[in-house]
Amino acid sequence: MNKKITKYTSAAILITFVTGSLYVAGLMGVSTISNKLSPKINSQTQLEEVVEREKKKLDPLNKFNISAKLSPRKVAVSRSLRNGKYEIEIDENYATESRVKHELYHIIDGHCDDVYMIKSKLGRNLKYLFWYEPQAVIYQSTGLKP
Secondary structure: OHHHHHHHHHHHHHHHHHHHHHHHHHHHHHHHHHHHHOOEOOOHHHHHHHHHHHHHHHOOOOOOEEEEEEEOOOOEEEEEEEOOEEEEEEEOOOOEHHHHHHHHHHHHOOHHHHHHHOOOHHHHHHHHHHHHHHHHHHHHHHOOOO
16 A cells, blocks of 8 residues: 555656646746847846836836846846835846846736735745746737736
């Protein structure tokens, strides 16, 4: 009996690992292709123009105060600065319009604020990976709001 339990448990772990890896690889693949096909952002001024243009599509009532900066660090992140202000920080060597769309979607769909409502780190990571990130990847790749 114990051998059967061990066998099935091992199989379940393997299947979970393989499907999880394929899921993450799929998300990364779609995001990478979208970034490679997207126009590059070459300056801080261009970044700010792209943020404003794309923000109008997602936030036509202009409810969000969003700043953006090119960074020497290898990063693409959106964050809440509290008090209704948000920031996008993107690596100056890999800044694309697609990445801006991705990070804007996180802000305007409430992902940056909602994450603070989840108390456990595991819960935050799972919600990010299986709810927020796929939505942002869909938007960056297609322009469709999930």
